[in-house]
Amino acid sequence: MTTVYLNGQYLPQDQALISPLDRGFTYGDGVYEMIRAYHGKIFLLAEHFARLASSCAKMRIGAHLTPLEAVSERLLRENGLTGDALIYVQITRGTAPRSHVFPPADTKPTVFAMAWAFTKNPAFDGPGAIAILEPDVRWSRCDIKVTSLVPNSMAAQRAKELGAHEGLFVRDGVVQEGSLSNFFAVFDGEVRTAPLSNYILPGITRAVVLDLCREHGIPYRETPVFATELADADELFLTSTPYDVVSIDCLDGRTLPAERPVTRRLAQLFRAVVERECA
Numbered sequence: 001m002t003t004v005y006l007n008g009q010y011l012p013q014d015q016a017l018i019s020p021l022d023r024g025f026t027y028g029d030g031v032y033e034m035i036r037a038y039h040g041k042i043f044l045l046a047e048h049f050a051r052l053a054s055s056c057a058k059m060r061i062g063a064h065l066t067p068l069e070a071v072s073e074r075l076l077r078e079n080g081l082t083g084d085a086l087i088y089v090q091i092t093r094g095t096a097p098r099s100h101v102f103p104p105a106d107t108k109p110t111v112f113a114m115a116w117a118f119t120k121n122p123a124f125d126g127p128g129a130i131a132i133l134e135p136d137v138r139w140s141r142c143d144i145k146v147t148s149l150v151p152n153s154m155a156a157q158r159a160k161e162l163g164a165h166e167g168l169f170v171r172d173g174v175v176q177e178g179s180l181s182n183f184f185a186v187f188d189g190e191v192r193t194a195p196l197s198n199y200i201l202p203g204i205t206r207a208v209v210l211d212l213c214r215e216h217g218i219p220y221r222e223t224p225v226f227a228t229e230l231a232d233a234d235e236l237f238l239t240s241t242p243y244d245v246v247s248i249d250c251l252d253g254r255t256l257p258a259e260r261p262v263t264r265r266l267a268q269l270f271r272a273v274v275e276r277e278c279a
């Protein structure tokens with residue numbers, strides 16, 4: 001039985017129970033993080049916890065995060081996860097009578113975490129991902145990693161039903177990001193991705209890739225990529241905690257050129273960072 005963490009306790013998953021009045025259940029009122037472990041070692045924990053702290057602050061959820069940092073490690077141990085794994089941490093505004101206004105200030109947030117063995121989709125290391133464009137119907141605070149993921153879930157499901165792996169959100173003509181990834185395009189050797197704004201999540205993998213571009217002299221710009229420009233892109237790729245750096249093989253039925261030197265280089269450089277950090 002999987003061991004999970006709930007409000008200070010490590011429990012078998014089927015004994016981890018929360019109230020139906022939890023704000024996460026009634027309002028989708030919570031934030032989360034998805035953290036990766038490679039070879040049983042946690043990757044970029046501090047960066048993920050910094051974003052979790054930022055999500056909590058933006059949502060005005062007061063949670064003590066420092067004691068939580070040890071939970072990820074312990075969940076890997078408790079569940080014997082010595083290879084690649086994902087760790088999920090969720091914090092909601094807690095349990096309170098249903099009311100739109102926030103619960104009393106002394107309401108304790110609900111804190112939940114779990115971990116599981118993870119295997120990347122083999123297609124991502126082969127030809128790459130199949131993607132489709134989707135209208136971005138999400139709210140205007142996509143910079144906060146909230147648990148209310150209905151539009152993302154609907155986009156992912158629509159992509160799946162069309163035989164694709166990822167839906168890319170287009171707002172005001174700009175390809176903002178995927179339903180669970182950041183989006184990049186390469187034009188004449190220059191990497192471009194949407195600038196940080198309230199319309200995209202500040203991806204941890206995105207930040208590593210931009211650092212790698214800087215470090216290795218790969219030209220890049222954080223500037224909008226318009227859907228109308230996509231036909232001219234030489235390469236397209238996605239980044240996320242579960243994907244790493246994944247080449248897009250086909251977008252809305254157009255297969256990208258098979259030569260993808262920039263994506264391949266960034267994927268290799270990213271892997272080198274992983275191996276250095278998680279050796």
Ligand SMILES: Cc1ncc(COP(=O)(O)O)c(C=O)c1O
Nearest residue numbers: 180181182201203204205240241
């Ligand atoms: C909407 C969205 N954008 C981007 C990302 C990529 O972020 P990260 O690289 O931190 O996993 C995710 C990851 O889950 C996401 O859900």
